[in-house]
Amino acid sequence: MRFSLKIWRQPSAETKGSFAMYQVDDITGDMSFLEMLDVLNEGLIARGEDPVAFDSDCREGICGACGMMISGQAHGPEVTTTCQLHMRSFTDGDTIVIEPWRANAFPVLKDLVVDRSAFDRIIQAGGYITVNTGAAPEAHSVPVPKPNADRAFDAATCIGCGACVAACPNASGMLFMAAKVTHLGELPQGQPERASRVVKMVNQHDHEGFGGCTNIGECAGACPKEIPLDVISQLNNDMRHAMRHQPS
Amino acid sequence: MAVTGAIFVGYVALHMYGNLMAFGGQQTFDTYAHHLRTFGQPMLPYSGLLWVVRLVLVLSLVGHVYAAFKLWSRADSARSTKYAVKKATKATFSSKWMRWGGVALLVFVIWHILQFTTRTVTPGGDSDSPYLRLVNGFSVWWVFLIYVVALFALAMHLRHGIWSACQTLGWTSSVLSARIVNAIAIAIAVIIPLGFVLPPFFILIGVLN
Amino acid sequence: MSDTPQQPAAEPGRAQDGAATASATPAADAAFGPDGPPVHRPGPDGLVDGLYRVGEPIADTAYPGDPIATAWDRAQFESDLVNPANRRKLKVIIVGTGLAGASAGATLGEAGYQVKSFCYQDSPRRAHSIAAQGGINAAKNYKEDGDSVYRLFYDTVKGGDYRSRESNVYRLAEVSANIIDQCVAQGVPFARDYGGLLDNRSFGGVQVSRTFYARGQTGQQLLIGAYQALERQVAAGTVETFTRHEMLELIVVDGKARGIIARDMVTGEIETHLADAVVLASGGYGNVFFLSTNAMGCNVTASWRAYRKGAYFANPCYTQIHPTCIPVSGEHQSKLTLMSESLRNDGRIWVPKRREDVEKDPRDIPEADRDYYLERIYPAFGNLVPRDIASRQAKNMCDEGRGVGPKVGDFRRGVYLDFSDAIARLGLDAVKAKYGNLFDMYARITGEDPYQVPMRIYPAVHYTMGGLWVDYDLQSTIPGMYVIGEANFSDHGANRLGASALMQGLSDGYFVLPNTIRNYLTSGPFEDVADRPEVAEAAEAVRARIEKLLSINGDRSVDSFHRELGHIMWEYCGMERTEEGLTKAISLIRSLRDEFWRNVRVLGENDELNQSLEKAGRVADFLELGELMCIDALHRRESCGGHFRAESQTPEGEALRHDDQFLYVAAWQWGGGVNEPPILHKEDLDYHNIQLKQRSYK
Incomplete structure (x- = not known):
């Protein structure tokens, strides 16, 4: 599968952020959403660009570290955590908008990482x-x-x-x-x-x-x-x- | 918010009941309107109870609106950067329109007072008979339309407001009680606006005159 | 385990090679003779096998001595007390906020010490203890089924295949009951029966019901309890938490642990934190395998830095591999997920008899063409054989080319776990009621409906029994540095029983460490060392390392190195280890490490949130640990618990111990440099209370 990603990039808490567009190819439905971002990051590193920062730890839906706004829904379209969301929940060719949690009590530290x-x-x-x-x-x-x-x-x-x-x-x-x-x-x-x-x-x-x-x-x-x-x-x-x- | 809202729910229920007197004809309705003013006499002066009610309503309104705007501004400052894309999944239509619907109701109340209480604006013609004022007013199609829009806003406001008030008062802390309260909220949100719309509707189609 | 085709340096013949080593399963050719493994002695250069030196034996001097049943009471009575007024002046650093670290932090805070608690996560509540599913053992004997402290002690020692220290295990069993009391008082919502009392279940093949549980989220609930206790102390002002901080160096002054160097992971600032004692509660090192059930951030850095400063690392090769994990689905997989072992109670495990059938829809493979291999090889225990056997046989089937599921790289890693018989026997509803949440989890991850199609499972690294060496007081070989929880080695021997990890973490943190650390702190507060050169040197070493990592600017990502290391470890130091494979692994790891320091690409700078840099530091340490694990596995020419040497097995293919040669803890000392051989110190294990036996599951 192939996706267009519109991702919020913000270098640090003090700087202003903006959206950037990326393409990812060769994504399979069995990949989790975070693994899809891992693939994006591997590609960014290979090109010498700063990888997208996001929180994740257990990747089995229990630690609560991961979380991002995925096309307007917290943790995306399924009732689960972002790490347990799989790409089969999306349609090939989709454009996915990815934003950090937005709340002043949760200031953005970098990209999709917030301070909770x-x-x-x-x-x-x-x-x-x-x-x-x-x-x-x-x-x-x-x-x-x-x-x-x-x-x-x-x-x-x-x-x-x-x-x-x-x-x-x-x-x-x-x-x-x-x-x-x-x-x-x-x-x-x-x-x-x-x-x-x-x-x-x-x-x-x-x-x-x-x-x-x-x-x-x-x-x-x-x-x-x-x-x-x-x-x-x-x-x-x-x-x-x-x-x-x-x-x- | 919940307490002042509950006062309004009580008030609109009584108000609706009063309006339905219109089906009894001019005399019934006018007598009812008169009695509202002589209620409690001689212990209370003429219009005494009405002023007490008005005072309570005004205070409730101030409280309700203050709390509403406070919540609104708190929400704004709790998220100063908005989402580029945000989808609602569980929010009811009524809950989404609580704020702007509330503003619409506030505007309508002002209009309603200007029309029927202070008689400042009287489309269709003024009269000393409350019944005739009613009939005159709602014979004009756009007055009726304003009224219907306001009642729709009221229905939505009641639907979420009653549920929300019970939730705030801590009465919905089980699945069953939440379900019951939701059913009650929907029922009231249907019955009250329906009761309100009936007299003007029958005036508009010429049954009441 | 996944291959990454784009990786430039292809590891020489991985999967095929793995298949070759493992297909010699009965290992007749490689097996040690009737006299047991040959004894390898140091050569003229003082090195054994050219890999390590043998140092002086080591012994636990903190244990007050048998009788074992009263030892802990005596130890507590004999331990020194610290005047409450003095406690305020004593600083303790705790690294890690899992069950052990959070409970220790809370308890020491309550006692009035000044505690600084560090975790790399954004909140102490996210430590990986949270992912433990099954439960926690305690010798409460609420079921009146014959349980006792002694039986829990016995089961734990036996389960550890007689490679743990009796004294520590007995104490663990003894305080287990207090843990339940403490957690219930904190509001941990354990499962209860209709009378309102606590429910128990039997777990991990034990014959008594002593496992307390909170549905499938026991670890989460226990950790939240400890976390809340910790946060209460934060509010009380006794504990200060440093989240998103990673310990990168231990400060040792005059031979004593006096603090840590930590990096603020948001600003990149290198901070010096001094204290009177340092407690490591930084968890296990299963992520050396890249794919494991550990969290993404779990790492060995805190332990490894301490090892390099003189703490001994004990039994690094003891790793536990869990048989029922969801298999790898693709090359980009980052993490393995465990499913409860209870699935083996009703599910039947099989692979096709013929290699040609592996791509077929399993429902189209007739009974006659299925190989229910566990039932075939172990008719008595069948699908319920212990974890290590179930894991090893699954690997053997896949190595024979009969694995099922998607090809990852050039290899299929999966076996069927089939519930169709159970559904026919018990009915769909009964299976749903019993396993519904596990089936849902499987369906979510794989996108397959396990009610229709057999599930696929494969073993995954789950827990590491090895860790820093500690004595009865949980003190390492560096005075003032204590190690608790999975990070130490003391309680599980060569294999950990189910529901014992949570017990150990909380036992160490709530009840053991707060009592034993007094022995050390009573002689504090220690002199101010802020101006000592060792402190500045430690910080400088950290800075230099970070600069080095950022300056290499090669062309391979950190993850690609980590993947490759994981692959080497899994193939040669995983479920089955051989002399040949381990020797090969050591040379592969050395060249990979060499390449890492020449060719890794870490973008960005230090003074920002830089996740590549964080990972790079961790992988650098894993690359050193991996070698030590292989050396340890190579030197232990016996099979025991989770360590299976193909050369040492019974005719039935089971782990064969050699107590005459290996009844000891292998405590390794840093050799002084990356290319310096480590030094082995042996701690003999004396069994006075339990008789050694060979286990059998036929």
């Missing part, structure tokens, strides 16, 4: 359960009802890739944050900090410059782990509860 450390800071604000090593009680001392455990797991599958922010018309990080709030809030171990956690995380989220949530649902549609929109409602519920019972 804002997510780490949201976790730092409260996305954990306070328990020092060695202080844990016997694991079976607190049973967790299976429905709660299952819902906690579903929310905990978030890989922190940032597709929710990228796809959101408001560039909001709500789904990412709500997944964590729901994961920890469903478990008995997460109850003591439940109210303070949501308040602190939301404050940090807003401080990072993410947009507000208007419940459109693009985030859940783009999420490669299919985290449902109802976690956002859960966050709002916890938030309302926290505001009502806030210690003065």
